[in-house]
Amino acid sequence: MSHTESPTAMGRDQIVKNVQEVLEEALGVDPEEVTMEATLTGDLKAESIDFLDIVFRLEKAFSTPQKPFKIGQGELFSENLLNDPELVKDGRITPKGLEVLRSKMPHLDFAVIEGDPQISRLPELFTVKSIVDFVERKLAA
Amino acid sequence: MRWMWIDSVVEHEPGRRLVAVKNCSLAEEHLHDHFPAGPEGPADPVMPASLLLEGMAQTSGILVGSLGGFREKVVLAKIVSASIEGEVRPGQTVRYDAVVEQHDAAGAATKGVIDRWDHRRPGWVRLGAVELVFSHLDRNRSGQKFPEENFVFGENFRTILQTTGLDRLVSARD
Numbered sequence A: 001m002s003h004t005e006s007p008t009a010m011g012r013d014q015i016v017k018n019v020q021e022v023l024e025e026a027l028g029v030d031p032e033e034v035t036m037e038a039t040l041t042g043d044l045k046a047e048s049i050d051f052l053d054i055v056f057r058l059e060k061a062f063s064t065p066q067k068p069f070k071i072g073q074g075e076l077f078s079e080n081l082l083n084d085p086e087l088v089k090d091g092r093i094t095p096k097g098l099e100v101l102r103s104k105m106p107h108l109d110f111a112v113i114e115g116d117p118q119i120s121r122l123p124e125l126f127t128v129k130s131i132v133d134f135v136e137r138k139l140a141a
Numbered sequence B: 001m002r003w004m005w006i007d008s009v010v011e012h013e014p015g016r017r018l019v020a021v022k023n024c025s026l027a028e029e030h031l032h033d034h035f036p037a038g039p040e041g042p043a044d045p046v047m048p049a050s051l052l053l054e055g056m057a058q059t060s061g062i063l064v065g066s067l068g069g070f071r072e073k074v075v076l077a078k079i080v081s082a083s084i085e086g087e088v089r090p091g092q093t094v095r096y097d098a099v100v101e102q103h104d105a106a107g108a109a110t111k112g113v114i115d116r117w118d119h120r121r122p123g124w125v126r127l128g129a130v131e132l133v134f135s136h137l138d139r140n141r142s143g144q145k146f147p148e149e150n151f152v153f154g155e156n157f158r159t160i161l162q163t164t165g166l167d168r169l170v171s172a173r174d
Helices: A012-027 A048-062 A095-104 A119-125 A128-140 B049-067 B155-163
Strands: B008-013 B017-023 B074-084 B093-104 B107-118 B121-136
Touching: A012 A048, A012 A128, A048 A128, A048 B074, A048 B093, A048 B107, A048 B121, B008 B049, B008 B155, B017 B049, B049 B074, B049 B093, B049 B107, B049 B121, B049 B155, B074 B107, B093 B121
Parallel strands: none
Antiparallel strands: B008 B017, B017 B093, B074 B121, B093 B107, B107 B121
């Protein structure tokens, strides 16, 4: 993986390429499977423990000596966020829960589950594109 | 003491690297089944590769535990990659050399190499390399709760920590 480019100068194509490589290595999938629409847990068969591996690999892939790329817990994936009964009730994300998630996780497209915001559908939002968007937004910050 | 697949910690660079050794002995009963004599030939005692992996996991796990004063319940979450070529037989010594690649509140990634010493042909011979990911159990994604007591670094590990002086790093639970 190339570290020669400055991350601020990294274009979306290069971000996509690096994210695809990270997912291929972390999940043992073939390049053609890692499409932008592919979901991590559904299409690419990621298990919960793979998320930690993916976070570590993304940090490595996008860090430079000048600017470390550090992903905080709950920043990319929704760890522990939804154990709060105010945010999730009877297996459904409450309107307040959706509001909190939208502000904390702008890389996810909540329109996909808005009509039926079951907590069990949350994994559908974690697509390859959502990871690329997350990285792009974070590098630009 | 049960299920210890390292004998001693021989080097420790705090926060970065830990090296442990294990002496393979014919007194280990499983070696008589791996592999016993049969119609194909005489007994061929060889340390199972799965136990070499376990030894690396224990070495790396102690290293990851040492980062947080052994307060975290460190569990092996994922074998990212493992390649082991070559065998370890009774009378030989295995060396596990592990370094921390990355770590945060949720867990750690480690990388390590496995070497073998044969007393008849002195010199370390590289057997393989292993990459692992460890998770801190109390910070798991589901928010599931576990007992207060640190059962990971329990009595078994305490002996290793004491004999190698690593117990000085053990911090009291908050």
